Amino acid sequence: xxxxxxxxxxxxxxxxxxxxxxxxxxxxxxxxxxxxxxxxxxxxxxxxxxxxxxxxxxxxxxxxxxxxxxxxxxxxxxxxxxxxxxxxxxxxxxxxxxxxxxxxxxxxxxxxxxxxxxxxxxxxxxxxxxxxxxxxxxxxxxxxxxxxxxxxxxxxxxxxxxxxxxxxxxxxxxxxxxxxxxxxxxxxxxxxxxxxxxxxxxxxxxxxxxxxxxxxxxxxxxxxxxxxxxxxxxxxxxxxxxxxxxxxxxxxxxxxxxxxxxxxxxxxxxxxxxxxxxxxxxxxxxxxxxxxxxxxxxxxxxxxxxxxxxxxxxxxxxxxxxxxxxxxxxxxxxxxxxxxxxxxxxxxxxxxxxxxxxxxxxxxxxxxxxxxxxxxxxxxxxxxxxxxxxxxxxxxxxxxxxxxxxxxxxxxxxxxxxxxxxxxxxxxxxxxxxxxxx
Amino acid sequence: xxxxxxxxxxxxxxxxxxxxxxxxxxxxxxxxxxxxxxxxxxxxxxxxxxxxxxxxxxxxxxxxxxxxxxxxxxxxxxxxxxxxxxxxxxxxxxxxxxxxxxxxxxxxxxxxxxxxxxxxxxxxxxxxxxxxxxxxxxxxxxxxxxxxxxxxxxxxxxxxxxxxxxxxxxxxxxxxxxxxxxxxxxxxxxxxxxxxxxxxxxxxxxxxxxxxxxxxxxxxxxxxxxxxxxxxxxxxxxxxxxxxxxxxxxx
Numbered sequence: 001x002x003x004x005x006x007x008x009x010x011x012x013x014x015x016x017x018x019x020x021x022x023x024x025x026x027x028x029x030x031x032x033x034x035x036x037x038x039x040x041x042x043x044x045x046x047x048x049x050x051x052x053x054x055x056x057x058x059x060x061x062x063x064x065x066x067x068x069x070x071x072x073x074x075x076x077x078x079x080x081x082x083x084x085x086x087x088x089x090x091x092x093x094x095x096x097x098x099x100x101x102x103x104x105x106x107x108x109x110x111x112x113x114x115x116x117x118x119x120x121x122x123x124x125x126x127x128x129x130x131x132x133x134x135x136x137x138x139x140x141x142x143x144x145x146x147x148x149x150x151x152x153x154x155x156x157x158x159x160x161x162x163x164x165x166x167x168x169x170x171x172x173x174x175x176x177x178x179x180x181x182x183x184x185x186x187x188x189x190x191x192x193x194x195x196x197x198x199x200x201x202x203x204x205x206x207x208x209x210x211x212x213x214x215x216x217x218x219x220x221x222x223x224x225x226x227x228x229x230x231x232x233x234x235x236x237x238x239x240x241x242x243x244x245x246x247x248x249x250x251x252x253x254x255x256x257x258x259x260x261x262x263x264x265x266x267x268x269x270x271x272x273x274x275x276x277x278x279x280x281x282x283x284x285x286x287x288x289x290x291x292x293x294x295x296x297x298x299x300x301x302x303x304x305x306x307x308x309x310x311x312x313x314x315x316x317x318x319x320x321x322x323x324x325x326x327x328x329x330x331x332x333x334x335x336x337x338x339x340x341x342x343x344x345x346x347x348x349x350x351x352x353x354x355x356x357x358x359x360x361x362x363x364x365x366x367x368x369x370x371x372x373x374x375x376x377x378x379x380x381x382x383x384x385x386x387x388x389x390x391x392x393x394x395x396x397x398x399x400x401x402x403x404x405x406x407x408x409x410x411x412x413x414x415x416x417x418x419x420x421x422x423x424x425x426x427x428x429x430x431x432x433x434x435x436x437x438x
Numbered sequence: 439x440x441x442x443x444x445x446x447x448x449x450x451x452x453x454x455x456x457x458x459x460x461x462x463x464x465x466x467x468x469x470x471x472x473x474x475x476x477x478x479x480x481x482x483x484x485x486x487x488x489x490x491x492x493x494x495x496x497x498x499x500x501x502x503x504x505x506x507x508x509x510x511x512x513x514x515x516x517x518x519x520x521x522x523x524x525x526x527x528x529x530x531x532x533x534x535x536x537x538x539x540x541x542x543x544x545x546x547x548x549x550x551x552x553x554x555x556x557x558x559x560x561x562x563x564x565x566x567x568x569x570x571x572x573x574x575x576x577x578x579x580x581x582x583x584x585x586x587x588x589x590x591x592x593x594x595x596x597x598x599x600x601x602x603x604x605x606x607x608x609x610x611x612x613x614x615x616x617x618x619x620x621x622x623x624x625x626x627x628x629x630x631x632x633x634x635x636x637x638x639x640x641x642x643x644x645x646x647x648x649x650x651x652x653x654x655x656x657x658x659x660x661x662x663x664x665x666x667x668x669x670x671x672x673x674x675x676x677x678x679x680x681x682x683x684x685x686x687x688x689x
Contacts, residue, residue: 387488388526392540392596393514393547402539406530406579413530 006046006141007064013043016148019070024151025126034133038147045141057326057358058268058297068182068212070149071101074175079206083173084108087202087234091419094166097121100173102151102183108171116162116195122153122186129155132188132218143244146184146216153186158195158225167198167420174205174213174239181211188218191225191253200420202232204263205239212240219245221253223277228256230420232427235263237294244270249309251277258412260424261288261296262431269296273311274303275337285314287408287424289431290323290355297326302342304333307367310341316408317348319355326358329374335366344374349381349407351400401432439463440485440604440635445496447477447484454480456660457496464603465632469646470639471671472657473679478639479523481657482608485637486520487513500604514540515547519602523609525589528580533592536580537562537599544600565598569625587618594625605629606637611645623648643675658684 016039025031047063048055074080080100088096095112097119098105104121112119120128133147158164174183191197203213213235221227235241241264249255261267273282288296302311317325327346348357359376381403389399405428412424440462447455454477462468472478484491485498487510498505505513528536542552553561566573571591581589590610597605610622626636626649638645646654646668654671656664656679663684664670674682 382526383489384526385528387510388522388528389536389540390510391486391488391514391518391520392536392600393511393544394539395509395511395543398539398543399511402531402536403528406528409530 005049005051007049007061008043008046009064009067011067012145013039015067015069023070023149024123028126030130031126031133035148038136038139038144041136041139042141042144042148045144048141054299054328057324057328058266058295066180066210068180070151071103071174071181071183071211073103074100074105076107077175079175080105080108080173083175083204084171087171087173087204087232089169089200089419089423092167092169092200094168096169096171097154098171098173099152099185101175101181102172102185104152105173112156112164112168114165116159117164117197118155118157118159120155122150122155129153129186129188132186140244142214142242143216146186146214149182149184150186151184153188155188156190156197156199158191158197160192160222161194162192163195164197167200170199170201172201172203172205172213172215174209174211174236176206176209181209183211183213185214186216186218189227189229190220191222191227193222194224195222196226198228198230198417200230200232202234203241204234205236207236208238209236210238210240211236213242215243217243217245219247219255221247221249221255221280223250224252225250226254228258231257231259231269232423233259233261233263233267233269234427235267237263237265239264241267242270243268245272247271247273247282248276249273249280249282251279253277253280254283255281256283257285258415259286260427261286261290261298262427265293265295267294267296269298271298271300273301275306275309278306278308280306280309282309282311284312285411287316287318287411287428288325289318289404289408289428290325291320292322294322295324295326297328299326299328301330302332304331304337304340304342306334307336307338307340309337311343313344313346314411315346316411317346317357318404318408319348319350319352319357321352321354324356326360327376328360328362330362331364331372331374333363333365333367333370333372337367338369340367340370340372342370342372346374346376347407348378349404350378351381351404401429404432405429439501440637441497441499442485443497445481445484445498446494447480448492448494449480449490453494454660455484458657458660458662460655460662462604462635462637464635466653467630467636467638467649467651468653468655469651469671470637470655470657470662471641471643471674473684476657477660478657479608482520482606482637482639485513485606486510486518511543512547514600514602515544517603519597519600519605521593521597521605521607521610523612525581525593527582527584529582531580533576533578533580534562537576537596540596541599562595562599566595568628569594569598569621571595586613587615587621590614590618591621591625594622597625597629601629601634603633604635604637606639608639609641610638611640611642619645620648643671646671656682656684
């Protein structure tokens with residue numbers, strides 16, 4: 001019997017043919033060629049099915065039958081403003097860039113404007129994205145689908161030595177509508193030598209709509225650069241949310257990624273990282289909280305191709321009845337990457353016997369002088385802790401809430417930015433107090 | 439007033455309490471002593487509502503209300519406090535946050551409002567100071583990394599802040615050195631008032647030198663077998679259980 005690894009949906013190609021003349025930058029030949037080639041590759045390869053090892057825990061079978069249409073520009077509505085208000089961290093002053101249904105939304109955006117910071121938006125300046133779109137080095141089939149359909153995105157270039165003063169907030173909003181939207185967006189961040197910035201990205205959308213948010217990010221850190229990317233995933237409960245981040249980290253550079261997965265029916269976060277210089281550091285951490293029908297999948301890969309680098313991964317999951325998660329963390333230490341220090345920790349708390357957490361740490365070590373560790377646990381709430389809290393007066397919901405908060409707190413407790421730390425806490429606590437526990 | 443009548447409790451199908459009768463009036467301090475396995479801790483857990491303690495017969499009422507029908511947090515709302523023999527560590531929850539949640543939960547249960555943050559802070563700091571607890575410890579996660587003595591001190595601070603009308607202290611004195619014992623007994627004596635009653639479960643007479651009880655009960659094999667005043671504890675110390683005609687693990 002032949003194993004069917006990939007799935008095909010001919011409607012996607014037909015949809016592409018139908019809309020290609022109205023896609024962003026349709027008048028530019030190079031972009032047309034990029035889209036066409038990407039679509040051909042995608043069509044030939046197909047959608048990864050559950051037999052593809054990396055996709056074992058996120059079944060994309062539905063994509064063979066469900067047909068999504070690329071999102072179009074939205075008119076101004078109060079709904080958009082409401083999402084913006086829910087996502088925008090008002091206590092953090094600074095620039096904010098808003099995309100609605102995968103298109104820049106100027107009415108609520110104020111681009112970064114400071115010396116040494118170059119910011120461009122795809123729909124306003126497609127040529128700024130030419131290099132990355134024409135390079136298909138890391139193209140997976142879904143990356144190709146995104147490349148073929150991409151509607152908008154942003155590019156951020158920080159000049160050498162520039163420390164961006166205020167965090168840059170990026171908000172992706174999906175509105176309610178009767179069509180099933182595909183939101184293919186991209187970002188490209190380049191930090192030159194010694195540059196430093198913090199980016200806060202929030203994904204939020206209509207609660208009772210099926211839509212598919214798909215984002216590809218490419219981040220390059222040159223020597224001694226310092227980039228911190230924070231992502232809040234607050235998508236609507238029927239949404240499909242996928243992000244694929246490719247990051248390279250050069251000598252003495254510091255990359256940190258922190259995510260909170262609360263929304264979506266299916267979320268998939270791929271973090272593909274490589275060291276390109278020595279004495280660099282990568283810190284990946286996050287919390288995912290899931291309940292009925294929800295599935296979160298965190299897939300990380302750290303390529304220790306250089307000696308003397310350090311990577312830390314810290315993930316905490318909380319799954320209530322009907323919730324499902326996977327953490328797949330792969331660390332590859334190359335033969336010459338001596339003095340590597342790689343640490344990985346994934347702990348899961350199940351609030352119900354009908355919840356599922358999968359942990360799949362994978363360490364491939366080809367060097368002999370390294371320090372690598374990993375730990376993965378799946379457990380239930382401690383009955384003694386629960387009784388202790390309740391004996392002091394906290395009711396069951398409050399006591400459980402406090403214990404869940406404590407369980408995920410480790411992820412963000414040592415954040416230096418108090419506003420962000422409180423935002424993490426408040427959003428996690430919001431998930432806990434939601435009443436829709438079917 | 440706490441009234442326990444003919445209380446039978448089983449744990450894992452095994453009967454541990456075999457008909458306990460006890461009445462405590464407001465302002466009274468009672469001590470329960472007894473050999474290992476007599477059912478002392480089971481009594482405290484049954485009063486406070488821990489899972490797994492099955493009441494097969496009898497009643498427990500507090501101020502006329504049926505406690506056995508209530509969740510542990512509702513019992514706390516009614517004024518109960520359980521001092522743990524082994525206080526639980528809760529990583530990630532600060533003492534402050536824990537105390538605030540506990541106090542405000544109880545206030546809400548009684549139909550009141552949350553205590554204003556400033557007032558709360560003052561209260562906690564004052565109680566911590568009275569019991570000689572370092573203010574820094576209030577910021578630390580509940581009991582995590584605390585020594586045995588510090589944990590018991592923390593129990594006393596919690597008790598002082600929550601000001602329960604009925605404190606059930608389960609071997610709060612066990613494993614303490616003399617300094618820590620003084621802290622604990624100081625905490626108990628501070629709670630003592632005509633409105634508050636205290637039930638101390640203890641293995642040793644030592645605690646009763648510092649907190650003088652109004653009544654002493656001796657428990658053996660799931661029942662209270664002897665009741666007296668503080669002299670009963672002194673008698674017990676001199677003669678031992680056997681000397682008083684009480685055998686351990688009496689069948």
